Amino acid sequence: MVGRSNEVRARMSAESTMRAAEQIVAVLGSMKGIAMKLGQMLSLLDLDLVPPEHRESFQRRLAVLRDDAPRVPFDRMRRVIEKDLGAPLDQLFATFDETPVAAASIGQVYRATLRGGRVVAVKVQYPGVDLAVRADLKNLALFGKLIQTVLPWVTPAVIEELRLSFEAELDYRAEARTQRALAEQFDGHPFVYIPPVIADRSGTRVLTTEFVDGLGFEQVRELPADQRDRVGEIVYRFYVGSLYRFDEFCGDPHPGNLLYMRDGRVCFLDFGLFTRMRPAHVRFEAECLRTAAEDRIEDLHALLAEVGIIDGAVVTAEQALEYVLSASEWCLVDQELTITPELASGAFLLAIDPRPSPTAGARLHVLPAEHLFSRRADFLTFGVLGELGATANWFRIAREWLYDDEPATELGRQDRDWWASRAG
Secondary structure, three states, X not given: OOOOOHHHHHHHHHHHHHHHHHHHHHHHHHOOHHHHHHHHHHOOOXXXXXXXXXXXXXXXXXXXXXXXXXXXXHHHHHHXXXXXXXXXXXXXXXXXXXXXOEEOOOEEEXXXXXOOOOEEXXXXXXXXXXXXXXXXXXXXXXXXXXXXXXXXXXXXXXXHHHHHHHHHHOOHHHHHHHHHHXXXXXXXXXXXXXXXXXXXXXXXXXXXXXXXXXXXXXXXXXXXXXHHHHHHHHHHHHHHXXXXXXXXXXXXXXXXXXXXXXXXXXXXXXXXXXXXXXXXXXXXXXHHHHHHHOOOHHHHHHHHHHOOOOOOOOOOHHHHHHXXXXXXXXXXXXXXXXXXXXXXXXXXXXXXXXXXXXXXXHHOOOOOHHHHHHHHHHHHXXXXXXXHOXXXXXXXXXXXXXXXXXXXXXXXXXXXXXXXXXXX
């Protein structure tokens, strides 16, 4: 760029950045497993990776990774089905569409019918993806010390938690058990739907469930604001509210895992990263949010220091509060708030950015492994809400599980009444 004008240099720099960004999309899109999940996460966060005028285009390219990953030839996927279920394909299903309807980080989804005419979705694991994921995790462990120099909170315990969780995702039998339990738990719920599992057509690498026809996320984004707000509240209640109400949650919120049904319910999919937390850990997270919302900075400082998240001798009470608010202020302010991609990305970066800042002391923290996936789920839910542009008083909704308040919305009242009827 020597001898070029400022205008030309700026244009060349932008073009170079875009080429690099497009290479990122191409590389992540051609990979499976953890690399694919990274691309899906990036698609929810409006990071400063590309010049502003190209950012929307870049996000659209990344969004393709959510539900249009590169396809594996069907003859290879057929062999996985027949080996896992122990019978030829034409004996297992009355019809089977060889063109996948969706592709995810470790498998592809097909539409098929059973002998009685029931339409089902068949999720099939990519051949060899288990080896690829375990290789990724092995490399992650090998580079653990290097990663810690950039992200100090990625401790050996965190890496081990990642390993156990991602390896568990490879076992579709475990996912089937989780989904069966959730389908029974939410059976008849007014706005949440979990498709039932077809047990005799599922195995370790094949998971068959009821096929649900609904609007995909890009179609939901085109709906009027009031409908998007309603979907956003349902997403928030399911992904975040479940943690505080049931001590369990889905650790993989992203747009490819939900469908908007014609009757107004939201169908949730993919429970490979479903996580159960000890009640004491859930109570700790709730208490941190309450102390931050009430501006009880000394109590918050003591809570974070007691479990070793911060060094109480180095980090001040004000810095501790700023750290918590950087990630969670959106659901702790008592006002209507429209979530944008910029808000979601800003919270994520403020929470993990290791660069010096007014709250740099608070960044020198160690995230306990047991809280890794709850924080991930919180950030990704925030990202989904940002992509929807959803508006609500999120704090009033959160008060239902943080303070045991009466519901502040119609959906909250429907939810309360339905669970009360189930308890009866």
